[in-house]
Amino acid sequence: DVKVTQSSRYLVKRTGEKVFLECVQDMDHENMFWYRQDPGLGLRLIYFSYDVKMKEKGDIPEGYSVSREKKERFSLILESASTNQTSMYLCASGLGGSNQPQHFGDGTRLSIL
Amino acid sequence: SQELEQSPQSLIVQEGKNLTINCTSSKTLYGLYWYKQKYGEGLIFLMMLQKGGEEKSHEKITAKLDEKKQQSSLHITASQPSHAGIYLCGADGTGTASKLTFGTGTRLQVTL
Numbered sequence: 001d002v003k004v005t006q007s008s009r010y011l012v013k014r015t016g017e018k019v020f021l022e023c024v025q026d027m028d029h030e031n032m033f034w035y036r037q038d039p040g041l042g043l044r045l046i047y048f049s050y051d052v053k054m055k056e057k058g059d060i061p062e063g064y065s066v067s068r069e070k071k072e073r074f075s076l077i078l079e080s081a082s083t084n085q086t087s088m089y090l091c092a093s094g095l096g097g098s099n100q101p102q103h104f105g106d107g108t109r110l111s112i113l
Numbered sequence: 114s115q116e117l118e119q120s121p122q123s124l125i126v127q128e129g130k131n132l133t134i135n136c137t138s139s140k141t142l143y144g145l146y147w148y149k150q151k152y153g154e155g156l157i158f159l160m161m162l163q164k165g166g167e168e169k170s171h172e173k174i175t176a177k178l179d180e181k182k183q184q185s186s187l188h189i190t191a192s193q194p195s196h197a198g199i200y201l202c203g204a205d206g207t208g209t210a211s212k213l214t215f216g217t218g219t220r221l222q223v224t225l
Contacts, residue, residue: 101161103158
């Protein structure tokens with residue numbers, strides 16, 4: 001079974017802090033993704049990566065950056081956290097291609113105070 | 114951009130009853146993915162549909178994709194409390210599954 005592990009289930013940070021969310025997958029997947037999930041808005045793609053050191057902006061990249069130094073690890077960085085970044089963050093990985101689903105981690109519920 | 118609309122937004126059914134959730138796309142789909150999410154947790158992959166008219170089943174859950182590949186339905190037969198959660202459809206509009214667009218989800222409660 002595919003295992004996507006997010007470093008924290010719950011995280012509380014303060015406004016202005018630099019926040020790191022970590023995600024590791026164990027299936028040698030090329031593609032990795034970061035989403036945020038908010039009530040009424042569904043899942044929205046922040047960034048994705050299709051290879052080591054490669055990244056592409058998703059639909060809502062503002063205020064975020066990412067890092068992928070190793071194939072199995074994809075980090076989401078909030079450069080200067082703000083209260084409107086309080087959300088559920090979900091990491092996913094996948095092989096890519098038209099018949100390959102994305103597999104998700106358990107999510108990190110991030111609160112910015 | 115691709116938009117997905119799910120209906121209903123929420124559903125309360127009595128245990129043992131059947132139910133259907135719909136997912137409609139504004140554009141033709143390369144692939145349609147169904148996921149289930151338990152409250153406060155990650156998404157669990159259920160099924161993927163690619164071909165027009167395709168139908169797949171797993172245990173008591175059946176998913177269909179219409180011939181035009183713009184609408185999908187998820188049908189649960191004889192619902193159980195374990196079916197409770199949020200069901201989301203995700204659409205692949207590029208053929209690469211690299212960028213999925215998700216619906217806002219259908220919240221299902223199953224009462225005893």
